[in-house]
Amino acid sequence: xxxxxxxxxxxxxxxxxxxxxxxxxxxxxxxxxxxxxxxxxxxxxxxxxxxxxxxxxxxxxxxxxxxxxxxxxxxxxxxxxxxxxxxxxxxxxxxxxxxxxxxxxxxxxxxxxxxxxxxxxxxxxxxxxxxxxxxxxxxxxxxxxxxxxxxxxxxxxxxxxxxxxxxxxxxxxxxxxxxxxxxxxxxxxxxxxxxxxxxxxxxxxxxxxxxxxxxxxxxxxxxxxxxxxxxxxxxxxxxxxxxxxxxxxxxxxxxxxxxxxxxxxxxxxxxxxxxxxxxxxxxxxxxxxxxxxxxxxxxxxxxxxxxxxxxxxxxxxxxxxxxxxxxxxxxxxxxxxxxxxxxxxxxxxxxxxxxxxxxxxxx
Amino acid sequence: xxxxxxxxxxxxxxxxxxxxxxxxxxxxxxxxxxxxxxxxxxxxxxxxxxxxxxxxxxxxxxxxxxxxxxxxxxxxxxxxxxxxxxxxxxxxxxxxxxxxxxxxxxxxxxxxxxxxxxxxxxxxxxxxxxxxxxxxxxxxxxxxxxxxxxxxxxxxxxxxxxxxxxxxxxxxxxxxxxxxxxxxxxxxxxxxxxxxxxxxxxxxxxxxxxxxxxxxxxxxxxxxxxxxxxxxxxxxxxxxxxxxxxxxxxxxxx
Numbered sequence: 001x002x003x004x005x006x007x008x009x010x011x012x013x014x015x016x017x018x019x020x021x022x023x024x025x026x027x028x029x030x031x032x033x034x035x036x037x038x039x040x041x042x043x044x045x046x047x048x049x050x051x052x053x054x055x056x057x058x059x060x061x062x063x064x065x066x067x068x069x070x071x072x073x074x075x076x077x078x079x080x081x082x083x084x085x086x087x088x089x090x091x092x093x094x095x096x097x098x099x100x101x102x103x104x105x106x107x108x109x110x111x112x113x114x115x116x117x118x119x120x121x122x123x124x125x126x127x128x129x130x131x132x133x134x135x136x137x138x139x140x141x142x143x144x145x146x147x148x149x150x151x152x153x154x155x156x157x158x159x160x161x162x163x164x165x166x167x168x169x170x171x172x173x174x175x176x177x178x179x180x181x182x183x184x185x186x187x188x189x190x191x192x193x194x195x196x197x198x199x200x201x202x203x204x205x206x207x208x209x210x211x212x213x214x215x216x217x218x219x220x221x222x223x224x225x226x227x228x229x230x231x232x233x234x235x236x237x238x239x240x241x242x243x244x245x246x247x248x249x250x251x252x253x254x255x256x257x258x259x260x261x262x263x264x265x266x267x268x269x270x271x272x273x274x275x276x277x278x279x280x281x282x283x284x285x286x287x288x289x290x291x292x293x294x295x296x297x298x299x300x301x302x303x304x305x306x307x308x309x310x311x312x313x314x315x316x317x318x319x320x321x322x323x324x325x326x327x328x329x330x331x332x333x334x335x336x337x338x339x340x341x342x343x344x345x346x347x348x349x350x351x352x353x354x355x356x357x358x359x360x361x362x363x
Numbered sequence: 364x365x366x367x368x369x370x371x372x373x374x375x376x377x378x379x380x381x382x383x384x385x386x387x388x389x390x391x392x393x394x395x396x397x398x399x400x401x402x403x404x405x406x407x408x409x410x411x412x413x414x415x416x417x418x419x420x421x422x423x424x425x426x427x428x429x430x431x432x433x434x435x436x437x438x439x440x441x442x443x444x445x446x447x448x449x450x451x452x453x454x455x456x457x458x459x460x461x462x463x464x465x466x467x468x469x470x471x472x473x474x475x476x477x478x479x480x481x482x483x484x485x486x487x488x489x490x491x492x493x494x495x496x497x498x499x500x501x502x503x504x505x506x507x508x509x510x511x512x513x514x515x516x517x518x519x520x521x522x523x524x525x526x527x528x529x530x531x532x533x534x535x536x537x538x539x540x541x542x543x544x545x546x547x548x549x550x551x552x553x554x555x556x557x558x559x560x561x562x563x564x565x566x567x568x569x570x571x572x573x574x575x576x577x578x579x580x581x582x583x584x585x586x587x588x589x590x591x592x593x594x595x596x597x598x599x600x601x602x603x604x605x606x607x608x609x610x611x612x613x614x615x616x617x
Contacts, residue, residue: 025455053454058480062447065440065477069448072438073418075455095441194456206436206452208459210415217430219439 001188010150011177013185014080014106014170015040017154018052020188023104024075025053027066029085032118033174034108037080050191060085064092064105071101072218074197074205076158080106082174083124084115086132093167094133097235098220100204102161104154105139106170108177111343119343120174120266125320128171129293136232138239140168140246141293143264147181149291155186160246164238165204171293173316175266175345247300248291253279254304257286259359262301262325263314264290266345271314273348274355283360293321298328310334310359314351317341334359381405383414387431394594396584397426399551400493403561404464405433407568413460418452420445420462422469425499425586429464443474446481449488453571460568462489468498471507471533478533485542485576489567492534492579494609495586503589507531510608515589530608534581538615544576546614550583550606552598566616583609 001020008016014037018026028038038056046052057063063079070077081089086107096103109124111117126132129141140160142153150172157168192200198207209215222228250268253275254260263271268289278285288304290297305311311329313322319337326335338354340346383405391397408417414435421429423442430437440448445463453461470478470492481488497515498504504517508530512521522530537543545567549560560582567578583605587597 025451027451053451055450055454057447058476061444062450062477062480065444065447066451068440068444069420069438069451070455072448073452073456073459075451077451077455091441092444099439206418206438208416208418209434209436215430215434216436217439218437219430221427221439 003187004185006183006185007180008147008183009036009178009180010147010172011036011108012040013147013151013183014154015044016185017151018078019044019046019050020186021155021158022050022076022189022191023052023078023158024191025055025070025077026079027055027057027063027070027077028079029057029060029063029081031082031085033110033120033177034080034082034106037106050188052191060088061092064089064096067103068092068096068099068101071096071103072099072206074201074207076192078104078106078154080108082108082110083112083121086124086127090127090133093139094135094137095220096167097133097137097139098135099218100165101167101218102165103167104157104161104170105167106172109171109173111341117343118174120316120345121341121343122173122265122267122315122339123317123320123341124171125293125315125317128169137235138242138294140164140166140242141171142168143171143291143293144176145265145268145289147176147179147183150176151183151185164242166238171265173266243295246292247295247297249297249300250289250291251304252287252289254286254288256284257304258284258309259355260286260288260305260308260311261314261355262288262290262311262321264293264321267314267316267339270346270348270351274351277348277352278355283356285355296324296328298324301325301328302330305329305333308333309363310336312355312359313337314346315339316345334362381409383409383434385432385434389432390428391425392588394585394587394597395425396495396551396582397493399557400491400560400582400584401429401432403551403557403564404491407561407564408433408435408460411460411565411568413568413572416458417460417462419464420448422463422465424466424469426464426466426493427500443469443472444477445469445474446477446486446488446490450481450484450486453486453488457487457574460572462491462568462571464491465493466499467492467494467496467506467508471531475533479537479540482537482543482577482579483540485544487571487574487576489564489571489578489580491564492581493584494581495584495589496605497586497589499586499589508609510604532609534579534614537579542576543579543615545570545578545616547616548581548583548609548611548614550601550611552585552601581609583611
């Protein structure tokens, strides 16, 4: 598969990206607004070309545990779902983190709580970035703001997941998933062969106890509390390393801004327009877009905020990421939240009005 | 089993610890069936020459640490999810012998959906189902397979169908699924029974490597600690009470 430029939906490009990134297996369950990912894979039939396995599981509980199995064997495996489905996966995600298994999960968020709506939302920041499952664990979380990033982050997520032996999440939403944009599909990379997997991951993966090596065991149970604590220290060291090395972000007109908006994903696209509306009225607004939500770009936000009069965190939620923005910026200037909820999407005009009423007119 | 013969004053070894059983001290209670079942699983893998190609999936429950005792690659699954793990491993590595080892709570309560759907897809795996009618690890609570009238920590007056439903004969239920090739119910309480159970496991593993569907080996077992009986009395109780509800023998072999 050569490089191509196409007009595609965010969800559809995830399927293309999986095949072209050398993914070994996709295990999923239908849920709006992300089902096109598995539908596109079933149309692409990669089992006939690259040998990639695509399987519709009986539930999200099963599909996340299929990832646990596939990742145990050193394979590049992924799944996708949307908010209620990710709730079901949280047990498995905790086990994946506890067993240090690399895999990729795409979460195309919709409005909640409960069955909620099928419209876009960003109300699962807490669930995905802060935990969701039990125990002290973190996930690498990438937040795409375009169809191209939906494509690019699949390969990046696999790279990071295997680099750190940890699950990586692409935290998207129904707007990015359903939107069509121009996208560059890159030349396909081949899947790893069995012998490559044995060479690269043979020290931990279930490749079969060959050539006299010791048996490999994938487990998250350590009954001795001191052994479990030692392992938890190891996990925390890994997360500190990720924080040092993997922070990614984007800025727009922040050099001279008086008012800083912090937003990711769909909200960042909307806030880019707000910056323009504000600048047209002589208000110096800027946008900081975290690309990684864990690791969170705290220092970088603090640096930009240091010359601002106030910060507005904009998310389609009741205010979740704003807590991390406050921790980054501190208490010496206002750090406020604005956002529509439950599947409603804020317009640039609504955000601009909020920016003026909550920050600009208060100064 | 354990029989020694002597020829011309030379001792001939006819029985030994299987090469795939590790030297780790087993955590199972004296009299527990798991030790014997582990032994015949280890022997079957060795005899089929699958040591370098076998992947076992251990459950949550008493056999959670099965990977400490059989010297092959293992994954330890979340409670009930072993068939989902096995599904992915076998589909991604079809040359492997992939089996799950699960108890009654893991397989027939919390993991019912994963069990039924792996079987319904006809995954080319072997499911070893140890049915001792009780939750052993958590201290003897009611299992889906607990007999009517049987007392446990969560049905201290005895299982009452109006409160708790009926003993779940999941092997019989799976019989209706065309994806399942082999279903058998065995036990390991006598030398003859052990030999039959091992034959069943050998057959199931062979079928799994032929990639023709799911094999399901139920082993009706004792939990003398949970049942509060001596090992000998537990075997007798199993024959008298468990076997009428869970009859020994092949249910399906096609």
